[in-house]
Amino acid sequence: MGLLKDVTGWRRGTKLQRRLRDLTGTLVVVTGAGSGIGRETALAFAAQGAIVVVSDINLESAQDTAALINTPTQASGAEAVFGGGSHAYQVDVSDEQAVIRFAETVAAHHGVPDIVVNNAGIGFSGTFADTEQRQFERVMDINFWGVVYGCRAFTPMMIDRGTGGHVVNLSSAAAYTPQKALTAYSTSKAAVFMLSDCLRAELLPHGIGVSTICPGLVHTNILKTTEFAGTTAEEQLENQTKADNFYRKRNFTPDRVASAIVKAVRTNKAVVPVTVEAKLGRTISRLSPGSMRVGARFEI
């Protein structure tokens, strides 16, 4: 009896989620939308006719993103007729009360969102020994708890409304490719990965899909702000520049991740490794987890 009820709920939920194949007029919330993947994701949803609420810890950058949407001529390369416009807010996702207030403001002024993209995040490099406790906590506060707060603040109102929706959580290929020099970052992203899989099962009867995005190496501003534990200011700058140059040469742009995010929402995809290396890493981690552990010993 219980199983039958479950299956009926899953079927109803799947049908509800299908309405997001057409994104026109939907309300989309994106955190960390002042730069990189978040900004491009906001533009990509707007190009599909969505109304986009953008937030960032840096208000000015969020306002710049909103301006790109509200003044389409400014949007370089954007060919779309933008839909319902955009609104910018300042939110630090690691501040639970601020995220709750943000969700209440969005509901009061714009309505219950159809799609929430928990994108805000920071890079961090360092072995466990080099990473101070406060640094580890900061990475978890933004990359993991920020996603939890976003899910907790928005999903109850989406469930109450009863018309389904979608949550997108930004994880990373680092979630399944261990590296000794990425302990805190990989841990935060692995936590997001598992959170999203559990939540996907829980939200299915409500017609709310959950997608986990694992971008790979994408050239954004992330390396310019990435902290390298245990280094001097000079070494830090050197490492940031070196890594940023490498990502620039890799030349995978954030708009391509944004396209993958829009597709994941439309098709309700569970896990999306985006670049070739993210896909390859996922395949190897499933076929031969032992070889990933050997790879983790190298400093990359």
Ligand SMILES: NC(=O)c1ccc[n+]([C@@H]2O[C@H](COP(=O)([O-])OP(=O)(O)OC[C@H]3O[C@@H](n4cnc5c(N)ncnc54)[C@H](O)[C@@H]3O)[C@@H](O)[C@H]2O)c1
């Ligand atoms: N770029 C990559 O190669 C890559 C790879 C895997 C995963 N990711 C993930 O993708 C997401 C976006 O990264 P990106 O590459 O676009 O980086 P980015 O640095 O270009 O953009 C991140 C944005 O998040 C904002 N932000 C930082 N801390 C915040 C906070 N506490 N509250 C609110 N906003 C905050 C920043 O101001 C910035 O605008 C992150 O979660 C990142 O971990 C990126």
